[in-house]
Amino acid sequence: MKTFISFIITFLIFNFSFSQTKFGNPEVDPIQIQKNFSEWSAYQSKKIMLSRDFVALDILSKEISKETFLDQLANGNFIPIRLKSDDSIYYYKLFKIQPKADTSIKATINQIGFDAYKNYKMEGTAFPDFSFKDLNGNVVSNESMKGKIIVIKCWYIHCTPCIREFPQVNRLTEEYKDRKDIVFISLAEDSPEQLKTFLARKPLSYSVIPDMKVYMNESLQLNSFPTHFILNKEGLISKVLPNFESLEVALAKESKL
Structure with a gap:
């Protein structure tokens, strides 16, 4: 039984490590960046560009659609972090907002996510006649x-x-x-x-x-x-x-x- 449990733990650790390294590690500490609103805001404004093309990842590093990613930011309890990458592709991953995080961060992310989701849904539609x-x-x-x-x-x-x-x-x-x-x-x-x-x-x-x-x-x-x-x-x-x-x-x- 102990051998089986050890196998399961090893399997989970391997898969978690693989999911992190496949797309790269977070470029900032996802927990530390949440402790101060000013530091998070500076990071968000400089490093997270939700209007650009990027590979969207959920909290398990599974690829999801950009629409789903933005919807989760607008309505969920997540913070977006860019992953380190050697190529020219941008990888943004969702991380859970911690209970002790600055409370202003969630409200701001929800608003940013809402605006980004609304903007994204307009892409490909006709601009109103003018x-x-x-x-x-x-x-x-x-x-x-x-x-x-x-x-x-x-x-x-x-x-x-x-x-x-x-x-x-x-x-x-x-x-x-x-x-x-x-x-x-x-x-x-x-x-x-x-x-x-x-x-x-x-x-x-x-x-x-x-x-x-x-x-x-x-x-x-x-x-x-x-x-x-x-x-x-x-x-x-x-x-x-x-x-x-x-x-x-x-x-x-x-x-x-």
Whole structure:
């Protein structure tokens, strides 16, 4: 009997070790990172990009769909950790949130997971029909943008994270300035007068569409800003992204298709 029990224990240890080494070990201690909200938040913002393509793993290192992974983050009691890897593929694994973890972490992860799940479900769907007039009087519509990759930034004047990334998105437009098949537009909540005054101090290289609060709330159902969309040349949503870092990675990939 003892021999049988020893065999079972050895078998379980071997399989657990294999599941860890097959995909790599966690790049941070999953328990230690949960003890302090600031440390976890810094790790999450720099290392976990839920909008990108990645291999999703459950707590037993079993591959699951990205949809299931995001749903578990939105509704479960899990923290995502990236695994060390020598290849260019990203591996994200779920770990249980510990009872003594900072209580703010679970609530924040659930919200991040909810937003990421909602964004993911929009991918591959048609962007709502639009016909807008920008601050310079130019008409921007689905029809006029056919056959182009469209990058859309949704924002408003008093959104600090939206404004903080202006220098980065401006550099992005400069990087793609020779690509006539890539167009950058932005939807802003504010009035033309407010925007003209603001943009005189804080320039934005995108075409700016004013008075878009109702459209963004009702047609796009946005609840966080900034939000970036990349539309492919067929007018379908390729990616929905929460920040510049995610946008830069996704656009580099889309521009090569």
